[in-house]
Each structure stands twice: as C-alpha cells, then as structure tokens.
Amino acid sequence: MSSSATRSIPLTSASETPAANLARPTPITRPASLVAPARRGLPHHAGFWVTAVAFLLMMAFNTVPTPLYALYQARDGFPTVVITVVFAAYSIGVMVSLYLAGHLSDRIGRRPVILASVAIELVAAVLFLLWPEAVGLVVARFVAGLGIGMLTATATAHLADLRRISHPRGTLGFAATIAGVANMGGLALGPLIGGIVAEWVPAPLVAPYLAFAAAFVAIGFAYAFVPETVTRPVVREPYRPQRxxxxxxxxxxxxxxxxxxxxxxxxxxxxxxxxxxxxxxxxxxxxxxxxxxxxxxxxxxxxxxxxxxxxxxxxxxxxxxxxxxxxxxxxxxxxxxxxxxxxxxxxxxxxxxxxxxxxxxxxxxxxxxxxxxxxxxxxxxxxxxxxxxxxxxxxxxxxxxxxxxxxxxxxxxxxxxxxxxxxxxxxxxxxxxxxxxxx
Known part of the structure; x- marks a missing residue:
C-alpha cells in the first residue's frame, strides 16, 4: 500500500503498545477530526524496514564509545569517574528529551520527530570529532541522549503504525519484535564496532564518528521518503510536557x-x-x-x-x-x-x-x-x-x-x-x- 493512501491509524506512541498488547490485532480506523496526509514516497512495507535500520543505526552509535573510553582516558589521564559522568550525561539527555518531547509524535507526526532525531545524532557525531576533550565528550553525549529520547518511543510507534497499514489483517507482534531487536541489537552492535575500530582501524577516535555521520546523512535522506502515519489534528492542543x-x-x-x-x-x-x-x-x-x-x-x-x-x-x-x-x-x-x-x-x-x-x-x-x-x-x-x-x-x-x-x-x-x-x-x-x- 503506498503512502498516498487516505486511511489513517489511531494516534499511539511506542509506550502505548507494550508487549502484552502488541500480540493482538489492532484495527485501522479513520478519525473524523483528522485530515489524512497526501504524500508520495516509499511503500509502507519498505518504510517499515528503513525505519528499523534508522533505529538500529542510532542506537548503535550511542554505544560505539564504550570500548573507546579507555583510549580517551589513556590519552588525557582523567580518572574513571569522568567516564561515568560522560555516560551519565547521555542518560540525562535521554530523560530530559523523554519528558519534554517523547510524546510529540502523537501530535505533529512520526517523520518530523525521527528526522529531528537523526539531525541531532549527526550533530553529536560532529561534536565528537571537533571537541574530543573530556568536556566535549560530556556535551556530545548529552546531545546524543536528546536525540535518543525523541527516537525510542517514536520509532517503535512508527514501526507499529507501518505494520498495521502494510498488514492490516495481521498482528503487531512482529513489529514489537523488530523494535526490540533494533533497540537492544543496536546497543549490542555499537561496542562491537567500537572494539574493532580501537583494535585495527587507524585514528580510532575519529573513524567511527566519520562513518556514523555519513550513515546518518544517508539514512536521513532515505527516511524522508517513509510514509507518515499520523495526521495532525485540525485544532492543536497547547503544548505540555509528559505527565x-x-x-x-x-x-x-x-x-x-x-x-x-x-x-x-x-x-x-x-x-x-x-x-x-x-x-x-x-x-x-x-x-x-x-x-x-x-x-x-x-x-x-x-x-x-x-x-x-x-x-x-x-x-x-x-x-x-x-x-x-x-x-x-x-x-x-x-x-x-x-x-x-x-x-x-x-x-x-x-x-x-x-x-x-x-x-x-x-x-x-x-x-x-x-x-x-x-x-x-x-x-x-x-x-x-x-x-x-x-x-x-x-x-x-x-x-x-x-x-x-x-x-x-x-x-x-x-x-x-x-x-x-x-x-x-x-x-x-x-x-x-x-x-x-x-x-
């Protein structure tokens, strides 16, 4: 089914579809108060896989530094507590973003939020390249966390949405499984890439960030053609943080x-x-x-x-x-x-x-x-x-x-x-x- 289809689905977020509910079929409805988007792009089933790859790449980027911290520490001589501060900056960024923006895709659409997340992760990669000292690492990790806080709920929701439309008679268990694999699988892939880079690639504190920056540009371009699955309300509600x-x-x-x-x-x-x-x-x-x-x-x-x-x-x-x-x-x-x-x-x-x-x-x-x-x-x-x-x-x-x-x-x-x-x-x-x- 192409993205120009006029059907729309109920507004949901990733956190609204826990594993227990994802196993049951969810009907596609046509909310009367919403206006369906008319945009040409990838078929919904292809958009599903582009979204999954984007999710995987961004999660992997955020664990690539794990085996590289020892290189930064050996180079600059800072204590171990600095590593935990750098890591904590990422988690704080995620929490801030979850609180302020984790729910916005229900109102403004999945695509704008995920494209913004890709852009933020690209900025974080550039910060790693241009500001490799301890303070720069803290800032880069905080920025990366902001992007991931916007990504996790929205990407999982978009996968569920795309699955509903491309397989309306199926169940959402497959979407939940792919979302979980992209999330945890990306976190697993990152340290492996970082370890290989640290062991065998020249300039190990530069090469992975260049590679991921290029990957973000490519996946951002591809994701721009993924169909939107949420239509914006005719009357917008005032913004409020997550409660x-x-x-x-x-x-x-x-x-x-x-x-x-x-x-x-x-x-x-x-x-x-x-x-x-x-x-x-x-x-x-x-x-x-x-x-x-x-x-x-x-x-x-x-x-x-x-x-x-x-x-x-x-x-x-x-x-x-x-x-x-x-x-x-x-x-x-x-x-x-x-x-x-x-x-x-x-x-x-x-x-x-x-x-x-x-x-x-x-x-x-x-x-x-x-x-x-x-x-x-x-x-x-x-x-x-x-x-x-x-x-x-x-x-x-x-x-x-x-x-x-x-x-x-x-x-x-x-x-x-x-x-x-x-x-x-x-x-x-x-x-x-x-x-x-x-x-």
Missing part, C-alpha cells in the same frame, strides 16, 4: 515495575560505561576488542532473550528474567572475589555473569512495560509508560555514576560488590512484588 498519572490503588505495583526497570538498566549502564575499566583493572584484560565483545554479548543477550522466549506467558517471562538477573549478578560478584585470589576462571565468570544478567534484563524490562501498561487508565497509557522509561534511564545513570565516584576513595572490588548487592536487593524486592500481581 505520569497512576490510579492511587495501583501505585505500589507501578513502583515495583519502575524499580525493576531501574535495576535492569543499572546493569546495562555498568556494561555501557565502566565495564572496560573493570576488565583492565580487575581482570588485567586490556584488549579493546575484548571489551567491545563483552558489552556486545551483554546487550545481545538482552535482545536475544526477548526473541527466544517471546512465546512464553508474561508471568513466565518475568519469572525467568528475575531468576537470570539474580544468577548473573551473583556470578559477577563471585568473579570479583575470584579475581582477588587470582583465579584463572575469574574472567570467564565475569563474562558469563554479564551475559546471564543481560538476558534477564531484556525479559525484566519487557515485563515492566507490560505491568505498567496494564495499570494505565484510558488515555494515560503513554504517560504511565513514559514514567517507566524515565525510571529505567535513572537506573542507567545513578548506580554507574555512584560507582565512578566511589572509585575515587575506595578499592575496586568493594565498589563492584556494593553495586552487585544494591542491584540484587532492588530486583529481588521488585521482582517478588511484580510476580505476586502478574497473571
């Missing part, structure tokens, strides 16, 4: 879902920021490709677990995810203790623990979104789920930043074990509460 409204009787369950998301993203934050430092100082593994491969394996496990276990019930997925996170965190703690005893198996335990915890992260976060969506009142699903995203990115920010600050005054092993104990406690409490109220 979170949860019924009073559901707030306990909502906070359990939010804390589970916080704990899950704390693990991704660790492996997206300071894990290479742990590999170097704790396990004496300084190979940049190995650092990239470890982060790739953790994020990849988070993406793969959602694919492998997608046919299980929501409760079974959540139970498995909590168990995997607990087991993985215990293995990470054991690896730290083994490293102090110079046990050869310490590195293997570290990687195994990260991969196991990563697999749990994918299932737990998906379960958090499903739980939050089930608590939303009519018309507030976007707001409720955006709150989960905000708590998740707070988890990606605060614990790794505390780790970096603690390393200024404490040895590595106690700090690492403290992180493990903190996240274990959070996921054990939140997981038990969520399982008690999940069918």
């Amino acid at each position: 979170v409204r949860v019924p009073a009787e559901s707030r306990g369950r909502y906070w359990a879902a939010g804390i589970a998301a916080f704990a899950a993203f704390a693990v991704t934050g660790l492996f997206g920021s300071v894990a290479p430092v742990f590999l170097a100082q704790l396990l004496h593994q300084t190979d940049h490709l190995v650092a990239g491969l470890v982060s790739f394996a953790v994020f990849g496990a988070a993406a793969a677990s959602q694919l492998v276990f997608s046919r299980l019930s929501a409760r079974a997925q959540l139970r498995l995810g909590v168990a995997a996170m607990v087991a993985g965190l215990v293995l990470l703690g054991v690896s730290a203790l083994a490293a102090t005893l110079a046990t050869p198996a310490a590195a293997t335990l570290f990687v195994l623990g990260g991969v196991t915890a990563g697999a749990g992260v994918g299932l737990v976060f998906r379960g958090s979104l499903v739980a939050a969506g089930s608590l939303a009142a009519e018309g507030s699903r976007s707001e409720v789920t955006s709150g989960i995203f905000l708590l998740a990115f707070a988890g990606m920010t605060v614990p790794p930043l505390l780790v970096g600050v603690s390393l200024l005054v404490l040895p590595l092993v106690p700090v690492f074990l403290g992180f493990v104990v903190l996240v274990l406690g959070l996921i054990a409490w939140a997981g038990r509460r969520m399982l008690a109220t999940t069918d």
